[in-house]
Amino acid sequence: MSDLNSDRYVSFCNIDCDQNADRLIEMLDHHIAAGNGSEQWQQYFIGKRAEQKKMQRDNLNFVGSQTNPLYEYFEDCDDQTASDLLYQIEQECC
Numbered sequence: 001m002s003d004l005n006s007d008r009y010v011s012f013c014n015i016d017c018d019q020n021a022d023r024l025i026e027m028l029d030h031h032i033a034a035g036n037g038s039e040q041w042q043q044y045f046i047g048k049r050a051e052q053k054k055m056q057r058d059n060l061n062f063v064g065s066q067t068n069p070l071y072e073y074f075e076d077c078d079d080q081t082a083s084d085l086l087y088q089i090e091q092e093c094c
Contacts, residue, residue, distance in 0.1 A: 023085060024063055027074075
């Protein structure tokens with residue numbers, strides 16, 4: 001029998017999807033503000049974040065729709081912590 005405390009196929013209860021997505025976006029915004037990674041990725045995410053705000057989409061939606069670019073950007077920034085959190089969100093929430 002599976003553990004109901006963290007099985008996304010049974011329930012999202014006890015999984016901090018929104019909180020983790022918010023943390024990841026804070027990491028993303030920090031990297032952009034610090035000028036980390038390539039200029040191309042910075043401009044890409046500046047545009048995508050503006051689009052997100054205009055469309056009033058939450059951070060979990062943003063992470064789910066930008067998973068692959070986020071992996072590449074965090075790799076470009078050499079941020080394993082952010083990549084690990086992204087993987088966790090992808091596995092538990094997307």
